[in-house]
Amino acid sequence: MITGELKSQIDQIWNIFWTGGEPNTITIVEQLTYLIFIKDLDEKEIRNELKAKRGFTYTPIFTEDQQNFRWKNLKEMDVNARHQIFSNTVDGIFPFIRSLGKETSLFATHMKGATFGISKPSVLDQVIEKLDNIDMTHQDTKGDIYEYMLSKLEGGGTAGQFRTPRHIIKMMVELMQPTLEDTISDPSVGTAGFLVGAKEYIDKHNDVTLLDKYADHINRKMFNGTEFSSTMLRIASMNLYLHGVEEPNIIDVDAVSKDNTIANEHTLILANPPFKGTIDKESIAPGLKNVTDTSKTELLFLALMLRQLKTGGRAAVIVPDGVLFGSGKAYKSIREEIIANNKLEAVISMPSGVFKPYAGVSTAIIIFTKTGNGGTNNVWFYDMLADGKSLDDKRTLLVDEDLFISFSFGNALETMDLETKQKLHSKFNLPQIIDHYHYYKSDFFKKNHAENGEVLQVKDLPENLGFNDFMPETITHDYSDRTSQSFLVPFKDIAANDWDLSINRYKEIVYEEVEFDAPSVILGRINQLDAERQKVLLELIKFS
Template sequence: MITGELKTQIDGIWNTFWTGGISNTITIVEQLTYLIFIKDLDETETRNERKALRGFKYTPLFAVYKGEKDEVNQQNFRWKNLKEMDVNARHNIFSNTVDGVFPFIRSLGKDQSLFSTYMKGATFGISKPSVLDQVMEKLERIDMTNQDTKGDIYEYLLSKLEGGGTAGQFRTPRHIIKLMVELMQPSLEDTICDPSAGTAGFLVAAKEYIDKHNEMTELDKKSEHINKTMFNGTEFDATMLRIASMNLYLHGIEEPNIVDVDAVSKDNTVSNAYTLMLANPPFKGTIDKESISAGLKNVTDTSKTELLFLALMLRQLKKGGRAAVIVPDGVLFNNSNAHKSIRKEIIENNKLEAVISMPNGVFNPYTPVSTAIIIFTKTGSGGTDNVWFYDMLADGKSLDVKRNLLVDEDLFMDFAFGNSLENADEELKRSVHNKFNLPQILDHYRYYKSDYFKKMHGKNGELLQVNDVPENLAFNHFMGETLTHDYSDRTSQSFIVPFNEIKENDWDLSINRYKEIFYEEVKYDEPKVILQRINEMDEKRVELKKLLLSKI
């Protein structure tokens, strides 16, 4: 969420557009996005130039070549050079429709690629040189080295779009995206999709995870797959299509496959295509029943998008494919036939792995809706035995509209932007747990899914008495409390529930259905004892009053 100085800076840029005669919200969002993209291109080129000194090979983004009429120097399109130019000369380069900045960025994608298709609509819309000058000057003051800054800016800009809230266009908090990606551990073999791509936050996070966990030689071997087929999504908002394409391009994906289609409509015919799906579908949307893909209605007869997207994921996943998706709590317990049918499909006919309940406020200030993350695998033949439930009570930020950090900023950023607290010791993780549950969630789930779990725990999750060396029990892989936790204890945040119990409860997945609340017994004295104590206090009060009066 954008707050403080960054919010003030973006508001200042917004006001510059307004006072400069640009009042259309969509125009401001798009023009600002293009400028951020151009700035990032130059920063990417600068990083590559530095790496080239250590032997890194790359194709320069900005070249110098002979045009039809004269020499074209694309070095003039670099942010560092643009910002040094005369105000009018700079504006001429931006507004040049033949060999200026915008023809350049439209040419970046491969011919006929989707990126190139969406960028064809990119046009320069700032008519006054002074406005461009002021906006660039103010953008230059914003530190964008933190990977989330651009996402925060997009989130804030989206909040200004008319109807943005009702369309569900809220960027998922980066640390929640990071948690979901870390839980699913995407690999170079995966084909990944987000059917409600938005700004492509999930896909970008998956790319960052893959880059971090693989050697450069392995990435090179899979470069064709990474650039053309690994990252997929659907989105029907033209602005989001461009933003998502630019976001993925800047993260090294040359031809992102973001398709312009309403994901749950008849126009989307993709099936059995992906091995991993990560998504936060719109919560409140509905779609005309006549336009819904027939196959989805067979699974859940509804027009509610949150249910249709789950049916879509089951259709689009390959057998053995996995999904992590955010759903509103109503999906977990609502008694309508449509809600129960999709839950039954996931639990009985496929394999539900986990339900992670998130606290109210995770999506503040935009919506107070309670949400959960569900994780499942497509099998087509059942397989759910136990379901792991986790009651997330704290995500590291306050749950009010301010969403202030409650833990050390470096600690939080380590989790959200890079190393998942790999450098933090167990004592530190335990000390922040009451304010920041995400490290424990990640540790518990990975342990639950590992082969070690059955060594230490029975079929109901109870702790067994095991005589073995710590290394064989994974004490060097997981936190000690993770291995010694009693997963049958339903008064805890982390426990498992068997398939049969969920079936008996009509496929209810609400954590409150299964979690036990422990009430500590409070004993009170008998009334006559309490009355005697009151009388003694009253007598003492009278004595003290007499003493004070005697001294007047």
């Protein structure tokens, strides 16, 4: 969460770079990332050392000869001696971090370009002092720092790219429930927020024995992505490495170009692809143009995901609203491909303020499964009205900070009681979204509801109807009611509307009937008020 205090701390570090003679924002972002990475390596080592006292076995990150590379020792050094360790190109810190990971791994490949770029010892000294004062222990502050740093790049991002807020990532990961069998991809990987979120989910929902069994799959095959920015490649690689993925497959390629040949490889895609980018038509992969003949990246990425998924693979993707209702041929063709030739599961409409202050665009999450032969029956729509923060540029928290942080980074979904969820709903829809979708996908839904979502009268034990697994209002909700936030729309209605997926096309607005008095009655009241006014005026004149 970007707090005023964190902004101030990063702004101070930014000013140190500027006044120290470094005006290039990309360089500042990259150098800060290296320093955060070095700091986190030491914090990881400290955690392992504490675990070792309880019998935990681990391979040390730092050898006896590399103890000077640890943050706890670096921050205590003489200014010039410290700078020498950083600038040493033979056996200094940067050769060390370039050596992390196996020599043949993509992590090692991306890190080969990591170089130290802070020329003045005094600048390094001040930056380390400021970074050391930032508390990174109780939440994923690294991601918040990346978000704020990236906002300083031109336009808050490049080609419509904006870091996805962590609570939205958490919701999407919870919706899709990744498993140890999955091969997960983000074709616009950025800082690897979605992949890190998936890794945290997998770590949380599996015991150590299973994680050990799948260790090779986790380290080498499970996490995949594409990115053409060398800076983002390094940031993503470092982020995943710090979260326990030793050899993430983050490939240096323009995702929708001819150079990207990945097809039928992944079982789950989580992504927030660029919204406003375009690509030269000559460089677009031919197979993508067959699905949607366009140069717009928001459409090409959807075609790419269909190509990259295995049959039966699933995707949860953030798209701008224009993708849902655009009337151009390219827009219609990609929607028809997803709805008619594959299986569209859900459309979650998000309010326009979710990406503020970096962008005010209205967006939605679409969830689909690659089948290649259709399968869309009903599509679940949800009208998200509140995500826990104000929808203006300030994005002020509307719910308890600890609860919001626990939802975004911890286990609030498991610990939050029903009363709290219901009380918060008007300000925080995300728990209900997750509950409704999981219920809709469960066997309980088929038992309690007709095909159109109407509630059935079923007599059975509460546990056999799902009351032990879902919120009561989730089970008793009428999903055929299009005046509600959560409802179903059948395939035939969507096909009849030219594959339009905008929620306003299907949601019914109930207008409250207001009765007004007859004009004669209103005029009578006005005359009465006028007479009373005249009477008071005469009294005032009398005593003046």
